[in-house]
Amino acid sequence: MPWVPRVARFMESSDMPVSSIIIRSLTKQYANLTALNSFDLEVEQGSIFGLLGPNGAGKTTLIRILTTLMRQSSGEVFIEGLDTRTNGLKIRSMIGVVSQENSLDRYLTARENLVLHARLHGMEKSLYNRRIDELLELMGLSDRQKDFPDTYSGGMQRRLVVARALVHKPQLLFLDEPTTGLDPQSRRAVWEYIRSLSGSMTIFLTTHYLEEAEQLCDRVAIMDHGRLIALGSSQELKDRLSGETVYDIELERDVEHYSSLLGSMPCVSNIRRIDNKIQVSLEHWECLSEIVTALNGAPIRRITLKERTLEDVFISLTGSGVRG
């Protein structure tokens, strides 16, 4: 199903949002492999943007180019209006990066890791000490600041890496799979911190977790094989999936009888039986009243609208095969 590109929609509106990131026809070739293929995207200033895609889709390659760690084969990238090919130094001073691996210095304490980062960014001691105190507090790591990262849990290490990326007060924060491998509690803690930053900077994150994108991101892009395949808010993406509405009808008994009755109705486009539940897909929501009439006298326990998830969209766009 086609969708209106965000850029085109902006042109129509009078108060045009400012794009923090502009990507045009970006292509990256690794020998014979095309990791990014004519990729176009704009990310609005101050928003949280989520890039989803299966393994090998090209997410890390894209982040590496956006953060000037790698050069594209062709196409253009502008970070706050600056071309990544000619303004690497300036761009690196404006961005914070949380790479896929933690890359903490294990021979420095947590605080020393942050101090090193501040000094690499040429910050004054009086300035960075206060900033580091604030960040350790924000990330819930003040008590453990004198410990070495190896003694930290996975979630604490990840929070420390996020803190490190924020020391020099970046305008943009890039996070490559910030919560992969974390337990649900730690993941939620990292989400809280990311959410608390929203509005104060542009946040660009990649993730495997659809719930993460739904919880955090204003807009989501789904990519596969180096190409952008869908773009919008998670609600817009779910709405685009199909016009059908799906209801679960749970019965006390007579499931067989009612499933064949409903199955014979023209407005029911699909029907599935799961234990004492009948799942019907309706072409239009108006069909629901016909269904209710047909179920008159049936021992109904409950009828629920089955909410579509971003996962449904993801699977429908990228297929259900497992990637290496």
Ligand SMILES: Nc1ncnc2c1ncn2[C@@H]1O[C@H](COP(=O)(O)OP(=O)(O)O)[C@@H](O)[C@H]1O
């Ligand atoms: N340095 C590299 N040299 C050659 N191929 C690479 C390199 N980095 C990544 N690739 C390949 O490019 C594709 C995209 O990889 P990547 O950007 O890491 O995807 P993702 O982060 O979405 O898993 C994959 O097929 C991967 O094997």
Ligand SMILES: [Mg+2]
């Ligand atoms: Mg990756």
